[in-house]
Amino acid sequence: xxxxxxxxxxxxxxxxxxxxxxxxxxxxxxxxxxxxxxxxxxxxxxxxxxxxxxxxxxxxxxxxxxxxxxxxxxxxxxxxxxxxxxxxxxxxxxxxxxxxxxxxxxxxxxxxxxxxxxxxxxxxxxxxxxxxxxxxxxxxxxxxxxxxxxxxxxxxxxxxxxxxxxxxxxxxxxxxxxxxxxxxxx
Amino acid sequence: xxxxxxxxxxxxxxxxxxxxxxxxxxxxxxxxxxxxxxxxxxxxxxxxxxxxxxxxxxxxxxxxxxxxxxxxxxxxxxxxxxxxxxxxxxxxxxxxxxxxxxxxxxxxxxxxxxxxxxxxxxxxxxxxxxxxxxxxxxxxxxxxxxxxxxxxxxxxxxxxxxxxxxxxxxxxxxxxxxxxxxxxxxxxxxxxxxxxxxxxxxxxxxxxxxxxxxxxxxxxxxxxxxxxxxxxxxxxxxxxxxxxxxxxxxxxxxxxxxxxxxxxxxxxxxxxxxxxxxxxxxxxxxxxxxxxxxxxxxxxxxxxxxxxxxxxxxxxxxxxxxxxxxxxxxxxxxxxxxxxxxxxxxxxxxxxxxxxxxxxxxxxxxxxxxxxxxxxxxxxxxxxxxxxxxxxxxxxxxxxxxxxxxxxxxxxxxxxxxxxxxxxxxxxxxxxxxxxxxxxxxxxxxxxxxxx
Numbered sequence: 001x002x003x004x005x006x007x008x009x010x011x012x013x014x015x016x017x018x019x020x021x022x023x024x025x026x027x028x029x030x031x032x033x034x035x036x037x038x039x040x041x042x043x044x045x046x047x048x049x050x051x052x053x054x055x056x057x058x059x060x061x062x063x064x065x066x067x068x069x070x071x072x073x074x075x076x077x078x079x080x081x082x083x084x085x086x087x088x089x090x091x092x093x094x095x096x097x098x099x100x101x102x103x104x105x106x107x108x109x110x111x112x113x114x115x116x117x118x119x120x121x122x123x124x125x126x127x128x129x130x131x132x133x134x135x136x137x138x139x140x141x142x143x144x145x146x147x148x149x150x151x152x153x154x155x156x157x158x159x160x161x162x163x164x165x166x167x168x169x170x171x172x173x174x175x176x177x178x179x180x181x182x183x184x185x186x
Numbered sequence: 187x188x189x190x191x192x193x194x195x196x197x198x199x200x201x202x203x204x205x206x207x208x209x210x211x212x213x214x215x216x217x218x219x220x221x222x223x224x225x226x227x228x229x230x231x232x233x234x235x236x237x238x239x240x241x242x243x244x245x246x247x248x249x250x251x252x253x254x255x256x257x258x259x260x261x262x263x264x265x266x267x268x269x270x271x272x273x274x275x276x277x278x279x280x281x282x283x284x285x286x287x288x289x290x291x292x293x294x295x296x297x298x299x300x301x302x303x304x305x306x307x308x309x310x311x312x313x314x315x316x317x318x319x320x321x322x323x324x325x326x327x328x329x330x331x332x333x334x335x336x337x338x339x340x341x342x343x344x345x346x347x348x349x350x351x352x353x354x355x356x357x358x359x360x361x362x363x364x365x366x367x368x369x370x371x372x373x374x375x376x377x378x379x380x381x382x383x384x385x386x387x388x389x390x391x392x393x394x395x396x397x398x399x400x401x402x403x404x405x406x407x408x409x410x411x412x413x414x415x416x417x418x419x420x421x422x423x424x425x426x427x428x429x430x431x432x433x434x435x436x437x438x439x440x441x442x443x444x445x446x447x448x449x450x451x452x453x454x455x456x457x458x459x460x461x462x463x464x465x466x467x468x469x470x471x472x473x474x475x476x477x478x479x480x481x482x483x484x485x486x487x488x489x490x491x492x493x494x495x496x497x498x499x500x501x502x503x504x505x506x507x508x509x510x511x512x513x514x515x516x517x518x519x520x521x522x523x524x525x526x527x528x529x530x531x532x533x534x535x536x537x538x539x540x541x542x543x544x545x546x547x548x549x550x551x552x553x554x555x556x557x558x559x560x561x562x563x564x565x566x567x568x569x570x571x572x573x574x575x576x577x578x579x580x581x582x583x584x585x586x587x588x589x590x591x592x593x594x595x596x597x598x599x600x601x602x603x604x605x606x607x608x609x610x611x612x613x614x615x616x617x618x619x620x621x622x623x624x625x626x627x628x629x630x631x632x633x634x635x636x637x638x
Binding site for chain 2: 002003004006007008010011012013014016017018019020021022024025027040043044085086105106107117118119122123139140141143144145147149152153154155156157158159160161162163164165166167168169170172174175176177178
């Protein structure tokens with residue numbers, strides 16, 4: 001008997017009273033949606049910029065390698081997306097479009113179609129996500145309603161920059177992934 | 187070694203033990219504060235518990251759904267009855283890919299299966315990429331906490347370790363500096379690995395996808411650069427529906443560290459073109475636990491670590507004192523199911539205060555199961571140590587005269603006897619405990635004087 005059969009037949013041999021799957025209520029959030037989102041991102045150690053603030057900030061950083069896949073900043077790439085993600089090793093900045101974001105925790109949803117390469121938002125030194133301010137939802141429940149049955153091979157919620165507190169619980173930003181997250185609300 | 191013996195070791199460094207206690211309480215307090223900002227918090231816990239009840243009652247069919255959907259998505263599925271078979275699957279995949287070095291993100295399951303020593307024996311370099319896990323790996327230690335693997339170490343120790351291993355400046359204890367050094371060191375490993383291993387937080391039956399949550403981004407750095415992603419998943423990690431993730435992701439990070447969500451929550455449904463995703467579905471004692479009516483609910487655990495942070499025993503004895511992969515209250519109800527003899531002292535490493543059950547995001551009745559394990563263990567292995575004194579006490583309490591006489595004897599004896607006798611090594615209760623001052627009169631005497 002294969003292990004698959006062994007495990008499944010062991011489970012079938014255990015009688016457990018049936019328990020029905022509960023319906024999950026559509027829990028909401030009180031307060032201003034945009035303000036809630038901004039506070040969440042700040043709490044996760046990200047920043048929120050307006051379009052103007054972003055345009056002023058960008059030249060001050062003197063990035064040599066930038067990849068923008070954002071529909072709002074089409075001409076900002078200084079290099080083309082490589083085929084092999086290893087070639088992104090010294091990427092300074094990635095600019096990506098987020099699909100929607102959740103106010104209660106700042107989580108922004110991106111899928112393969114936004115990422116170019118799945119490694120992009122992680123390997124880049126700094127990350128900017130551009131988000132339509134009309135695409136904010138209140139809680140994760142509405143978030144998953146929006147995702148619905150989407151069939152992207154990969155999708156993720158990004159809520160902040162890479163961080164760790166593994167040394168004496170001291171928060172350090174920039175563990176392995178992007179050292180900063182800036183969200184541009186448009 | 188038993189839990190009390192290990193705890194004694196931990197408590198030798200009193201300053202560090204105090205720091206450990208206070209730091210974990212701080213994390214527990216953060217959890218409390220953030221949970222209070224969600225009006226439906228208790229409803230979410232109840233929902234999570236009910237969803238997991240449904241999973242446990244239908245685990246077989248959910249696993250078959252999960253497998254079928256994952257296969258359709260182009261994921262390769264393996265089943266492992268035990269740790270040995272799990273490790274063999276990993277090794278076989280690595281051999282097929284001619285891979286000699288792998289990166290691994292946090293996976294309690296691979297710790298449970300002792301994957302690292304197994305692969306290292308076969309000449310494969312395993313690099314744990316979570317910062318805390320890399321630190322303990324350098325020390326040849328297991329993690330002492332499932333969410334905070336290096337919580338038993340102070341920054342001075344990590345500084346010294348990194349000075350030896352990564353040639354950082356001697357004496358530089360700045361966490362930012364040390365983290366940056368680890369970033370540079372691990373980036374090289376990420377770029378060089380052809381195979382990356384991760385754990386799984388949740389597997390979704392209806393879609394065949396799985397979710398991995400990190401703050402560091404190390405799981406994603408590993409798998410998106412590698413050609414092959416191996417995801418190691420306990421069979422109890424199943425959720426029925428994608429939308430159930432909303433409930434669990436709202437609870438997980440808030441319970442674990444008091445943050446609203448982990449910064450990266452990756453949903454893997456199918457591999458990138460030209461790459462492979464493997465899932466190893468592992469039993470290793472889980473079906474046996476499912477068959478134990480009193481203990482099956484322990485399989486609802488989502489590994490947030492909240493029960494450890496709140497536990498007065500864990501905070502004051504450290505993760506290593508438990509001698510099991512998952513320490514703390516939840517570990518003390520999971521581990522006896524794997525090896526009752528080896529872990530026989532763990533269910534006693536609790537005050538049964540119930541705080542673990544109160545903070546558990548999936549409402550596992552942890553303290554009640556600890557009590558139940560005590561009954562099982564006492565039945566199987568007999569009583570420990572306290573047998574004689576308990577029999578003596580039983581005799582005294584049964585006879586009113588003996589009770590009266592012994593009471594007055596004890597009051598005078600405790601005043602007269604030297605400490606060396608009261609805190610004699612044979613009296614295990616005297617260890618780390620001070621007796622209160624003895625009263626001058628009995629309650630009966632006091633009552634006669636004041637109330638009659």
